[in-house]
Amino acid sequence: MKKEMELELQLQEAQTAYGMLFDQKVSARTTVIANAFSEFIAPENTRLSAREKSVEFDLMEDRYANTLARLEIRDAYDDDYRKTGYEGAYRFNSGGDKEIKFLPAMAEFIKIASDKVDKICKLFVDIDQSFGPKMLEARKVRDGIQSELNEIDYARQQAKKDAILDLMKSEEGFVPLSAKPNKEYGWNQTTSLQMKFNWEVRSPALIKVIGQSASGKSVKVLVSINRYDNSMFTYEPETIRMENLQSFINREVNFRDRVESELEGFEIVQGLLL
Numbered sequence: 001m002k003k004e005m006e007l008e009l010q011l012q013e014a015q016t017a018y019g020m021l022f023d024q025k026v027s028a029r030t031t032v033i034a035n036a037f038s039e040f041i042a043p044e045n046t047r048l049s050a051r052e053k054s055v056e057f058d059l060m061e062d063r064y065a066n067t068l069a070r071l072e073i074r075d076a077y078d079d080d081y082r083k084t085g086y087e088g089a090y091r092f093n094s095g096g097d098k099e100i101k102f103l104p105a106m107a108e109f110i111k112i113a114s115d116k117v118d119k120i121c122k123l124f125v126d127i128d129q130s131f132g133p134k135m136l137e138a139r140k141v142r143d144g145i146q147s148e149l150n151e152i153d154y155a156r157q158q159a160k161k162d163a164i165l166d167l168m169k170s171e172e173g174f175v176p177l178s179a180k181p182n183k184e185y186g187w188n189q190t191t192s193l194q195m196k197f198n199w200e201v202r203s204p205a206l207i208k209v210i211g212q213s214a215s216g217k218s219v220k221v222l223v224s225i226n227r228y229d230n231s232m233f234t235y236e237p238e239t240i241r242m243e244n245l246q247s248f249i250n251r252e253v254n255f256r257d258r259v260e261s262e263l264e265g266f267e268i269v270q271g272l273l274l
Contacts, residue, residue: 007149014142021138025131026052032123033073036116043105057109059099068093069106071113073120086124088117160253161246163274165209168245173208173222176252178270179259188269191252193223194244201225205232205270209245217242226270 034050042048042057046068049056054072058065070091076084092110093099167174178190190203204223211220219242224234259266260273 004152007145011145014145018138018142021135028127036120068102069109086121161249164249168207168209173206175271176204177256179266180269182265191255193248195240219245
């Protein structure tokens, strides 16, 4: 547990470091675009909005914006779909009576865009080359820590599954969990066991494994259920696919984890949390 807590703290720090680099890259791109249009003066009732990979010249109508002209910086690819850099994409909206009076400003916007798009694209490449190695290394550190945490969690979950299977093979058998949400009209929630393609035991009360094939692909089980009068009924021994039993165990572990994480919201009706 101590190791896991240390890794979670390291993961937070690694995510923060990567996030800061990402934000710096976005800021650098936005600054490049904003600087390219620093001489453009937006007429009254319009605005110029610079973003990470685009700049828009908008007509403001009440709370809404109508795009008059737009420059977007897109990834450029060759015929083999390999990225070669960046290229500009334009949009020009002559519109109707409201928009037409802004044609001179739109023309100025497009002229600035066409004059400076090549420089913008080159600076984007420079930014990639500057931030690329640092972001790659930060991502490797973050993913490495996450991988360690995933391995710990996988081992923990596998231990739970192994414990359930061991109980199923024991003389006592395994009692699946049944829990009722603490709310009006809540009903008991359980994990069902698929016996055959057309037969499912919805609320098993006890499961015992009494045999297994040499290949391990099938098992013989004794499954019991609780009747309405609180008596227990046990089906005849049945051979089922091992993958059906494994599916039950996986879902049972997930159900138990959910109940345990929201313990105050459930009443345990049957079974015990492992």
